């Protein structure tokens with residue numbers, strides 16, 4: 097494992113950087129990327145953000161200026177022209193999608209900054225802090241190491257990353273330090289209500305109608321310890337919702353009394369089901385997701401399985417039960 101000093105030295109010795117993050121980018125992937133891009137530019141460097149897929153519309157408010165581009169083969173030149181590549185918030189090489197080959201074949205120095213346990217990304221320099229609630233929080237610390245103040249756009253980006261990874265300061269490694277940083281971000285001009293509205297106040301009425309349909313068939317197992325819901329393909333198609341936009345539905349079963357594990361199944365196709373797992377008890381859902389071929393944290397993880405929904409549901413519940421014996 098490497099130190100922030102080594103990261104600072106790479107920045108000092110380079111001129112041009114690429115910054116990448118994972119497929120299906122979340123608030124932390126984009127928040128940490130925006131904040132690092134701004135830090136690099138404050139240090140007089142040229143930097144380009146590249147994601148394996150387009151930015152979800154909900155996070156576009158963080159990066160309006162085109163600092164972040166979605167992958168296309170032509171972006172090979174951006175990687176080839178960079179002195180080093182920062183890889184953010186990604187626990188495995190797979191998570192980089194098509195970007196992995198691009199980076200790997202370029203032979204460029206890779207700097208991995210992440211907070212996932214069991215990080216297996218190949219990189220010359222790795223700073224992995226599994227105690228950090230988010231990669232965005234780590235980029236905040238990097239600002240301190242580099243002696244640069246966090247400006248308002250970076251503060252908003254870091255705040256968004258912390259919010260989304262901790263479910264608004266409730267889960268996943270929220271510490272006193274997280275709150276100290278949040279307080280500092282407010283002092284730097286972050287508007288708490290605006291941030292919340294950007295992240296959570298963006299749902300369409302149709303998305304809530306889909307949530308209603310989904311929740312009306314909520315099921316429990318193990319005496320209520322496990323709660324699961326399934327988004328059906330026919331329902332998201334009928335309401336014109338993109339299946340990726342249903343990830344937030346995991347928040348609803350969290351309010352069930354004594355529930356320990358929440359599972360959201362999203363039928364993305366006839367033989368393609370995205371499974372999102374959240375744990376309130378001590379269940380390590382990250383280990384379960386990894387055993388099924390996915391990944392994530394102990395409290396928040398996911399996997400995509402290429403089987404019909406009717407097969408996936410019993411398989412995942414069985415894996416959960418086996419784990420808890």
Ligand SMILES: [Mn+2]
Nearest residue numbers: 124185230231
């Ligand atoms: Mn994260």
